[in-house]
Amino acid sequence: MTLDTSATRTSGRSDDRSTPGFVETVRLISGREITMRMRSKAFLISTGVLMLAVLASVVLGSVFGSQSELPKVAVVAGATDVVEGNPALEAVPAADQDAAEQMLRDGDVEAIVAPAASEPLGIVVLGLESTPNEVVAALSVSPTVELLDPAAVDPMLAYFVAFGFGIVFFMSALTFGTTIAQSVVEEKQTRVVEILLSTVSARALLTGKVIGNSVLAFGQILAIAVLALLGLMLTGQRVLLGGLGPSVIWFIVFFAIGFVMLAALFAATAALVSRAEDIGTVTTPVTMLVMIPYFLVIFFNDNPTVLAIMSYVPFSAPVGMPMRVFLGSAEWWEPFVSLAILLATAALAVVIGERIYRSSLLKTGARVPWGEALKS
Structure with missing residues (x-):
């Protein structure tokens, strides 16, 4: 009887100490990523500066607009x-x-x-x-001007909105993507990853990293959007608020999915190397996927053909489609089609990225070739 009871207790302890499942492991890893970033002074300072810049731009726009006095x-x-x-x-x-x-x-x-x-x-x-040219112009008689194809939005306003979408996407994706890449190489270089993989799977480790950093990036974007919309409301810029609100909401949705795709690619490419000095080389293709949409939306924000193409290409859709929604050039169904394409591409990127990450994580020394990482 005593031996049976002891065996039962031992079995109970064994069950209590069982290895956590995939979901629990991912939760622990993502929580660790979030905690580490939240404790980073650099992250907190950069986020604070970005918030202040957004608030200042809204307030200054209202102040300068109200100070335009008549001569x-x-x-x-x-x-x-x-x-x-x-x-x-x-x-x-x-x-x-x-x-x-x-x-x-x-x-x-x-x-x-x-x-x-x-x-x-x-x-x-x-x-x-x-x-006094301004007074003379006001007293002059000007002919009536009619436009055959009038622009729905002021070109200067469209440029600033395009710049805002582009710079926020560029800065957030690049900042958090680089953070993921550095974390992967640091764990690989110090061989901490060998200890981690003895208790968790590579898939769980990658998923936790992507989810943790995606939550932080999404939270930052959401805070920026709320702050900007609140600033427009408090400063009385309700006309701009009415036109900007739907496009900001779409930007948040597209960014949340697009960043997961980019985060998986940043982690996968970083796993190919074992030294921090090589991060820039292997992550350059992914960095270009972040930079190209930024420059395109800045230089071609008034080109409907370029914006239409951008809105359906997965890597540029997070800035292209919200911009078209703001300009009123997108049909009601187009954002949903573009979002479906982005979801499919993100899923494919995660699968490929997980394969590269899993096969390259324990290989140290020379850079792992792309072909070898995909075949393993």
Whole structure:
């Protein structure tokens, strides 16, 4: 009886100490990755600087927009009818010509509008040291202009939105992708990975790394989006908020899936080498996949053909499709088709990346050739 009880207890202890399953292992590894990054001062400082830059851009845009004052002009009696009702000028009544000149010399106004019977328009514009071109332009009669194919969005605004999508995708993907690559090589160089693989599988190790860093990258992007939208709301830029909101939401969705794809590729390529000095060489192809969409969306944000192609290419879809949604050039179904293509490509990248990672992780010394990594 005693021996049976002891055997039962021993068996119970053995069950309690059983190796954790795949899901539990991935949870532990991803939690370790998140904890390590959150304790990094460099990560916290860079995130804080990025947040401040986004907030500052929103606030400064509101401040500069509100500071655009109309040019003030001193209006002498007899010229009031010409200036009144002009939305581009702010009229300041003057008692006479001398009073108007004194206001101009004191810097209270930018020009004087006075009656002149000898002039064709019946008025004369007086400046101090140079021609007040802005006032002259406001008083000029311009012909009606009609556009056959008007742009739905202001070109300058479209450029800044494209720059915002491009730089956020570029910085976040490159920062976290490089972090994953450095982590893989560091574990391989110090042979820590040999200890890890004695208790967990290579697939679980890769999955945990990708998920942990993806959660951090997604959290950073989500925080930036919330901060930008909140800033637009608080500063009263509701017109821009209404047009930017849907495209930001799509950007977050596309980035979350696209980063998983890039993270798997960064980890796989880094596993091919054993020295930190070689990381840049093997990860260059993946880095180019991050840089090319950034430059394309900056230089071709007004080219509908290039944007249409970008929105369906998996590596550029995270910036191409949200940009088309903002411009209003994408049909309602196009983001879903592009997202399906991105999901399929991400799944394929993860499978290939896991194969390369698993076959190269324990090979030290010279760089592992691509063909050998794929065949193993």
